[in-house]
Amino acid sequence: MSQGCLVRPCFRASSTDPGETKSFLMEYLNVNGLEHFYATQRVLENVSFSINEGERLCLLGPSGCGKTTTLQVLAGFVKPDRGNVEIKGQRVDGMPPEKRNIGIMFQNYALFPHMSVFDNVAFGLRMRGVAKAEISARVMEALTLVRLPHAASKRPSQLSGGEQQRIAFARAVVIRPSLLLLDEPFSNLDARLRLEMRTELLDLLRTLSVATVMVTHDQEEAMAIADRIAVMYRGRIEQIDTPDQIYRNPASLFVGRFIGESNVLPATALPDGRFQVDGVGAITARDTRPSRNATAVQLMIRPEHIELVDAAPGGEEWNSVEGVVERQLFLGHRTEWIVSVGGLKLTVWQSNAHVRRQVGEKVTLRWRSADSIIVGAEHANA
Amino acid sequence: MKRMKGNTIALMVASALAASVAPGTASAAGEVVFGCWGGASQARFQERMLPPFEKEHNVTVRYVPGVSTYFTSQMQAQRNAPELDVVCQDDGPQSVARELGLLAPMDETLVPNLSNVVAAARGAENVGVGYGLIAMGIVYDPEALEKAGVEPPKSWNDLADPRFKGRIVMSSIDATPGLFTLIMLSKANGGDENNVDPGFEKMKEVSANVIEFTKGADFSQYFQQGEAWVTVWTNSEMARFVASSGLKLNFVYPEEGAPIVMPMLSLVNNGPNRDMALKLIDYLMSDEMQSFFARESRIGPVNQNVVLPADIAEGLTYGEEAVSKLDKPDWSVINANRPAWTERWNREIER
């Protein structure tokens, strides 16, 4: 999953990582300090990030987090109140959309309904004054790339949703854009097709190796497609990192909750470095907070990291607590238990578990210290 | 499907029948049905003129408002079972109804007051009677003419004089002023209703002076906006306009004569309440009602017994001299030739 980061350096958003200086970076796309207001409401707050040539970045977050506005700023449809955008070292924020050479795949595909598929794909090339013979060759090349060369004379309305998406993709890349923007690319597809298209789109993006910014609210899509993910919340980038890091080391309670499932327990930092959870006891945990001044913290454990065992194992690296099974759900590929521990309820997942427990049965839960993460309490209200 | 079609047709027929019957159910006893003008006239009739009659004869006058041509077509539609008893119509449409055999004759034995009516107001073949005298003549704006240093018109032929170029407004042949201008121009140049060629020749010259031929006969806005100086209008309509607008206009009885325009009362052929209908007509021709018409509707009395004070008489067609200048157009000839004249007018005059 983190292959993008293995082959090239990982860049962090300056807002979340003040340690690195911008001048050091050799980015392809540079977004610096975007601020934007709709009326008096701030929708973007110091949004900065960079991506490398051929890299795929995903802006992930709930609706209203500012990801779409960021995309509009990149495309040139929204002029930010502050901040700038550079592509290959050239400022583009003053340019109208038609001058930016950015390919966009819109959420609803936005295929021109009154034009054939051929004319849709050829549109950008005609705008660029490309010679007729070349237009025809490049359009057919793009249609072949998306495996729809036979659809050239059809109207968009004659195509299925998946086919329309492929045409929209062909139209966006045929102009050889400096940057590709994908706006919620899978939201208009049904669940089965979504998985299929996800793989297909990833293959296409890898083939073309074009710098891509994708916007989505679906963490699975983001993880599948992106080299790096920027998690946005309330107009800010909460964390920007590889999918793997975001999942393992959420930088904030919001990120931890938004990405995957989590058990979140309020805790207090103890002088010995451990953390006291009321009704549970002292827990050893990994503390990733930048500043460790606060004593009131949140402790996060993923349900799949908790094991259901008969007896408490020894060892420093393990935390173990006693609890009572409240509920047991067999979900096929996994079993879910809700276990009551000192008034708190913990969710526990185990894959391929053949074990069955009785409701009301006493059980022991254990997890590795490294799997319990301390995040600041400042976003506890999230 | 076939059955539905049958039902649909039956329904259509039924509603058509209902529609034709709806306007009036059979007239009730102690009633007389009077078709006459709507608007202010209707109010005047219903509130002030008809109540004494209803009281005296213990009868209800059912008032059906409408215009002349409407009554002609109503009577034609009800030819076999008339619902109207008495109708008010202008003399033109009245003559059409008479020729279609929709109206019945009446004489002094049936309507005693007819003996007091001036000859000009008596209907042809004793069908109908004019209940007021209105003259069609030339109307001009004296201030505008004086300002421009232009002599007022005296005759029909004056309308063709270049001094009125672009200053005359006139109705189309569809309305009476245009029609009568054509006939009077014929008479002024050696023709008559049976020979309108001289009229058309002269009318072409007049046309060069005409700003606009209007569809109807309402010229008020042309005088209010100062567009027109001269028109052909009735003294009655002019008097009403002068009274309401405060503008000063003069009426001229042209040298060649002024055609008479009459609102007429007619007895409907085979109407349901013949006796009361005749009484109603007689009542409206009485000295008292004729004075009322003169005072309130500004039309000259047809009853010779009526004597008007000078201030009421001012502007009305009243008195020996005015009546002597009246010219009575032959509506039979007009009706027969009007379609042909209209086509000719369309092609030769209004182009």
Place this chain on the structure above:
Amino acid sequence: MHKNALTTRGWLLLLVLPVIALGLLYVLPVFNLVRISFAQYDPKLGVIPDYQISNYVALFVDVFYFEVLWRTIRVSLLVTLFCAVLGYPIAVYLIRSSGWRQTGIFIVLLMPLVTSVTVMSYGWLILLGRNGVINTIASGLGLIDVPRQFMYNETAIVVGLVHVLVVFMVISIAASLQSVDQTWVRAARSLGATPGVAFRAITLPLSLPGLRTGALLVFVLSMSAYATPTLLGGTRFKFLSYLVYQQAISLYNWPRGAAMAVMLLIATTALLALVSIYSQIRTIRANRRLREAQADGPAQVGAV
């Protein structure tokens, strides 16, 4: 099968009311009009049910009638053109505005429809007459020495009809503009189209159905207009509707008037059919060209 028959009957029953309404309100009157147009008129007897084609023969040999018909068509086409040219920007402005401003535009556009024609023609006289506002201003500025007559000509008819009918054009264009998704325009912009080019390539063609509907409405309403042309153009510049009125109302000749009305109906329908056929042929041709181009292979597409 039985169940089907039942639902079919239910369906037919549902149709009964609209069919009756259409029959009573449209088919029956038109049928009656056509029937009367073949009858004869006699001044002594009125309308006689003696059905012949003489009314039509009389019209066909009448140059004057065709002159008026041609004027009606010519002016209506001009009115349609001006309504389109004027209505399009208004429609664009209308859908871009909201709240009170939008309501205000609507009120201004609908005003002529709720004002009596007589009042409106007086208004035009005050504006365009020889002692009217325009003449007063023009002579005040020294542009003209003698007041000019702006009323009672074909131009006045066009101005008056555009004033009354432009609202139909605006509403139908606005409706179709509303259905033009702004992301199409954005897509075009992102592909390199300037705002102007995006308008011509995307917004304009996609709003054409509205323009077509508007043109159809305006043309039909203009062809059958009566009061406005008569009051503003005067009787010298007759519309066909005036001749119909003259025959039917002034001269009591319903059959002749009906024949004229039927001819007007046929002329209007025929013109609309011609336009429709022309656009059908164009679409078919365009599709065929595209198919041929595809069949010839991609290399040929560029050459076409």
